[in-house]
Amino acid sequence: MSAITENACRAFDITPIRLPDPTNPKYIIFFPRAGMGNVLMSYVSSVMYACLTGRILKIAPLEERERDIFVCSEYFDENAPNSLCRDLEMDEPLRNRYKASKPMVKNPEAWDLRSHCPRNKPHLEYFLCDDGLSNDKFIAVSSCHYWGDLFYDNPFFNSKISTESFRKVLRDRLAPSDKVKQKMVPDSNVPYQVCIHVRWEASKTAASLGDNWVENLNKCVRNIFDRHDSHNPNSMNGAKKKDLLLFTMHKDVRDVIKSSLEGEGINDDTIHVHFASETKSEYSHSDDKHAGIADMFSMGKHCVHLLPSLETSTYFLMAANLMDNVSVFPGERWKDGCLEGSEMKEMIPSSDYWWKEKDVCNLKDSTCMTKDGSTIIPSLRFYEHVAPDKQ
Numbered sequence: 001m002s003a004i005t006e007n008a009c010r011a012f013d014i015t016p017i018r019l020p021d022p023t024n025p026k027y028i029i030f031f032p033r034a035g036m037g038n039v040l041m042s043y044v045s046s047v048m049y050a051c052l053t054g055r056i057l058k059i060a061p062l063e064e065r066e067r068d069i070f071v072c073s074e075y076f077d078e079n080a081p082n083s084l085c086r087d088l089e090m091d092e093p094l095r096n097r098y099k100a101s102k103p104m105v106k107n108p109e110a111w112d113l114r115s116h117c118p119r120n121k122p123h124l125e126y127f128l129c130d131d132g133l134s135n136d137k138f139i140a141v142s143s144c145h146y147w148g149d150l151f152y153d154n155p156f157f158n159s160k161i162s163t164e165s166f167r168k169v170l171r172d173r174l175a176p177s178d179k180v181k182q183k184m185v186p187d188s189n190v191p192y193q194v195c196i197h198v199r200w201e202a203s204k205t206a207a208s209l210g211d212n213w214v215e216n217l218n219k220c221v222r223n224i225f226d227r228h229d230s231h232n233p234n235s236m237n238g239a240k241k242k243d244l245l246l247f248t249m250h251k252d253v254r255d256v257i258k259s260s261l262e263g264e265g266i267n268d269d270t271i272h273v274h275f276a277s278e279t280k281s282e283y284s285h286s287d288d289k290h291a292g293i294a295d296m297f298s299m300g301k302h303c304v305h306l307l308p309s310l311e312t313s314t315y316f317l318m319a320a321n322l323m324d325n326v327s328v329f330p331g332e333r334w335k336d337g338c339l340e341g342s343e344m345k346e347m348i349p350s351s352d353y354w355w356k357e358k359d360v361c362n363l364k365d366s367t368c369m370t371k372d373g374s375t376i377i378p379s380l381r382f383y384e385h386v387a388p389d390k391q
Contacts, residue, residue, distance in 0.1 A: 008082070009051035012169050013162030017132035018054040026135075028055040029098065031105065031142035032070035035285040036293055037314030038144040039070050041349060043084060044169045045148035046141060052157055053132040059088045060140065061095050073177060075293050080175035103138040108147040110361050111352040117361040124150065124361060128378050129368030131156040146314075146349040155368055155376045166348055167321040174322070176297045183294035185245065185276055185302050192274075193228050194221050195303035197319070198248040199310040201281070202256055209309065209331045214260045217307065220329060220338035221261060221271065224305050227340060242271045245302065247295050249281040297322065305329065311344060320347045 009016055020026075030046040032039040050057040059065070059072075072078065072085035090098060106123040110116040127150040141147070148166060151157040162168075176184065196217070198205055206213055225242050246257055258273045276298055277291035286292030296315050299306060300322025308316035311330035320326050326347060329338040336342060352360075367375040 004047065004050050004057060008172070012048070012051060012165050012172070014048060014051040014165055015160040016054055017052050017156065017160060020054045020056065026053075026055045027094075027098070027138050028053070028057050029060050029103070029138055029140040030057065031060045031065050031140065033066055033142060034069070034144035035314070036070070036075065036289060037296075037318065040170075040174070040318060041146035041314055042141070042143045044166055044173075045143070045146055047169045047173065048148045048151060048161065048165055049127075049141075052151065052160060053130075053134075055139070057088070058090050058094070058098075060142075061090060061098070075177050075180055075289065077175040077177050082172050083175060084173040098138055101138050103136065103140045105140045105142050107142055108150065109143040109145050109352060111145060113352075113360050121361050121363075124363060125366050127151070128154055128363060128366060129156075129376075130154065131371070145352050147351055149349065149351050153363075153378045155378055158379060163346070163348055170318060170321050174297075174318075176294065177290075179290050180294045180297065183277060183288075183291045185294075185298040188302070190243075191304050192243060192245040192302050193304045194224050195245045195247065195299055195306050196221075196257065197299065197306065197308040197313065197316050198246070198250065198253045198257070199308070199313045199316070201250040202252040205253065205309050205331075209334065213309075213331065213334065214256055216334040216337075217257070218261055220307060220334045223337050223339070224329075225271070244271055244273050245276060245298075246273055247276045247299060249279050249286055249292075251280075254278070295319075299323075305338075307331075307334070307338070312350070314349070317347055317349050 006016060006019055028046055028050050030042060032042065046057055049055070059070075072088060076085055077083055078085035106126060107116075107120045108123045108127050110120055110124070127147060146166075151161050152163075200208070209216070221244065244261065246254060248254060254275055261271045261273055263270070276295050277286075277288065279286040279288045279291045279295070281287070286295075292315070296319045299316070299319030303319075303323065304325075305327045306316070306320055306323070307329050308320075309331040310316065311328075311332065320328050326343075328344040328347070329342065330344050333342055333344075363378070367377055369375055
């Protein structure tokens, strides 16, 4: 039943509004939903909220959640010192108290803009304005996206949390299970200088990045390898140092990238494209969850430069935050050749209600009430309101 400790929260660069009260514990209940990337985004948000408010984090009862989505010990090491699996499930007495309390489940999400904004705006405003001092025994949250970015705009929380908190929670709590380790890219003394992550199939990637996306990617890859050669002329033989690791669920992407980047013949400029798990897409998620999570850990462990086609991809964002030294060139920058100094600067997720840095649910008109009846305007980082039908 243990809470996340004050020392752990401060290690995440989070200063609690209040500390856990062992004589009267309060809880944040998180509902895992959708793909594993979505689950982890909501989990990290819940950890951040637990730290800010002194609540104990628990997962929703098995019979109330999507059962096939998340069995923690299947995918993550439950014996790791700070495992996210530890003390996550409710015991029976707590489960009974939770069910008897019948809390309203809050949905801080707006990925379906036309229906979610009117329905979920009160839930978004709750976390935008929450002072962390609620006496509700249980606060239950179901979201398939990251909602922790509301805390940076919350006038009670924004000085209590760092932009590094997401990264620190992720790195502290995640370790692969044995089943996942078996499907990771094998350990090597030499990291991959270039790793590529392509989220969608080739046609959808072309629609997003342009018909020349593969040619732009080829230019990017060769520029990165050339820089590595110039900085490390005697590091290893030419062919070996041009090994590249590709992460994708789509065979057509594997085929077109391998054909384009490897070219013909063997010489010092030959690029060797290696495939990671070769999972397949099933309803936009990996058909093999263990392999999909293994890919995330492999990206974080084995890559020097990461080239994701989609900079909002949850798997990419988590992998980038698991890297010790982050160097990322997202797809939108491939056309510029991945020049040194043009790397992506921030790896903090942005939620769906800030879609493309637009205030789609018109949160800028929100005001927060204080205990004395006065109002505070949230310090929204994003700008103009764009109605859903204008997206």
